[in-house]
Amino acid sequence: MSSIFCEVSKYLMIILFALYTLECFFVFRKKNTKERREAIFRRQNIWMLLLHLDGYLVLFDQTDNPTILLFYGVQVIFFLIVISTYKLLYENAAQLLVNNMCMLMAIGFLILTRLSFTKAAKQFTIAVGAMIFALGVPFMIKKIRFIRKMTWLYAVVGLLALLIVAILGATSYGAKISYTVAGISLQPSEFVKIIFVFFVAGMFHQSNSFRQVVITTVVAAAHVIVLVASKDLGGALIFFVVYITMLYVATGNPFYFIGGLLSGSVAAVIAYRLFSHVRVRVVAWQDPISVIDNEGYQICQSLFAIGTGGWFGLGLNQGSPGKIPVVEQDFVFSAIAEELGGVFAICLIMVCMSCFLMFLNIAMQLKDSFYKLVALGLGITYGFQVFLTVGGVIKFIPSTGVTLPLVSYGGSSLLSTIIIFAIIQGFYILREGEGGQNGRKLTKNPQTVKKRKATGFDTKIEDLR
Structure with missing residues (x-):
């Protein structure tokens, strides 16, 4: 039955x-x-x-x-x-x-x-x-108008959180993706990807000039490099794809998108050569x-x-x-x-x-x-x-x-x-x-x-x- x-x-x-x-x-x-x-x-x-x-x-x-x-x-x-x-x-x-x-x-x-x-x-x-x-988040978004003004705070906090994991994080399946605080295991990259989006949006909201694109790309690349150094290649791939998509939408320049794909392909080959678990x-x-x-x-x-x-x-x-x-x-x-x-x-x-x-x-x-x-x-x-x-x-x-x-x-x-x-x-x-x-x-x-x-x-x- x-x-x-x-x-x-x-x-x-x-x-x-x-x-x-x-x-x-x-x-x-x-x-x-x-x-x-x-x-x-x-x-x-x-x-x-x-x-x-x-x-x-x-x-x-x-x-x-x-x-x-x-x-x-x-x-x-x-x-x-x-x-x-x-x-x-x-x-x-x-x-x-x-x-x-x-x-x-x-x-x-x-x-x-x-x-x-x-x-x-x-x-x-x-x-x-x-x-x-x-x-309470929708209410905070409605009331707090200065979230677009904290652009560099998003970048600094995100990079510091990822660096802490790269240095002090526990290795799991070949990658450093988390660390433990008071017995609670945290994976900072899950939260950094949110403030990373806010950082990129804030930068391109101010301007989409070539100079601004270069500065934003350098900081975005720093996020990806730290994740690669931690061997969190899945997280690095998410950050990369999100950035080149936002870059293309903000600027409307297809050469940025094509250049991003080419650089990503080269980076994938390098990662294959450098990391055994890849x-x-x-x-x-x-x-x-x-x-x-x-x-x-x-x-x-x-x-x-x-x-x-x-x-x-x-x-x-x-x-x-x-x-x-x-x-x-x-x-x-x-x-x-x-x-x-x-x-x-x-x-x-x-x-x-x-x-x-x-x-x-x-x-x-x-x-x-x-x-x-x-x-x-x-x-x-x-x-x-x-x-x-x-x-x-x-x-x-x-x-x-x-x-x-x-x-x-x-x-x-x-x-x-x-x-x-x-x-x-x-x-x-x-x-x-x-x-x-x-x-x-x-x-x-x-x-x-x-x-x-x-x-x-x-x-x-x-x-x-």
Whole structure:
């Protein structure tokens, strides 16, 4: 009877998540009225809560552990408080982002509970603390106007934090990415990437002259070099891609973008020559089966898990995700694909994509160049990190050791991502009062505007509420 319940439940979870995912894109239709959008968001909440309930009932059925039901109940209260508090405090909040954030965290808590209840409980505790802080971020963005004036403070604080890790950080899997304070492990690069975006936006808000570009590039390169010295190449790659994207958008000069790509390619070759663990990851990516006993073991186990799960998965607690090293962090997507199925995993990617599209949409609608660049930079940070994580576990690209935002285990990653979503919410809420600001506007290219209209990205922000 238990096996039948598990089998039926996995299909129900797939159906519920597919319905939720479709609603993520239905809300973008121009013909939607406010009432229709509100109905969509209510249905999304229902699908999320039913999926969450289904998953934890399966885990309880498989483990017969009543603590799991208690943990489930606390999470439900948490999600309801988050959704209702955003509505209460911020009438114009982007409900799609709130729903997606809660859905991704729900999936993360569910799969982590299956993998390690202790880690899931720790992740949930961090999420509660992070959300208490993040709920005040949109208000601070609205009230604090001098954030654009602290440009060099962002750079100094970011570089110092990265240097401390490079010098004093603990080595994990060949890279120095964290250090411990009072028994708490912190990964500063997760937070530095946020203030790095603020630094770049502040510099280009002041000017996009050649001199300003050179100065900004030198400081940005310093961030990347420190990360490379720490052997945190995944973080270095995120910083690099975010910078050249923001540089191109701020200046509109394609030669900067092309030059950045060429310099990045040269740097990748140099990193391959200098660092042995980079060569190990490239070898594992090229032909993991030939080195399955050593370098290719992790990626092979990931591919086996995804292949074994097929389209519809084996069911919660029916697979063997524990065979994948560091499965709770870097390879949580493989565990999801194995037990919940390829269809579920694809829906997960689509939900992440809808968040990314929302970030870009908000960035394009903002008039102030500083806010526009910050929203763009944070959107690229989020989207590229999802790409690196998923691409690494399916062998599309070499593994970079970054987490899947809001889903993977990792307190620093969870906290920084919740803050990113809160900052974007703040910009979304600010949109109506932006016309009275004296910020410098980015020059609009008529061809770019025409393309945006053709792709539907010239939609008013109100249509996405």
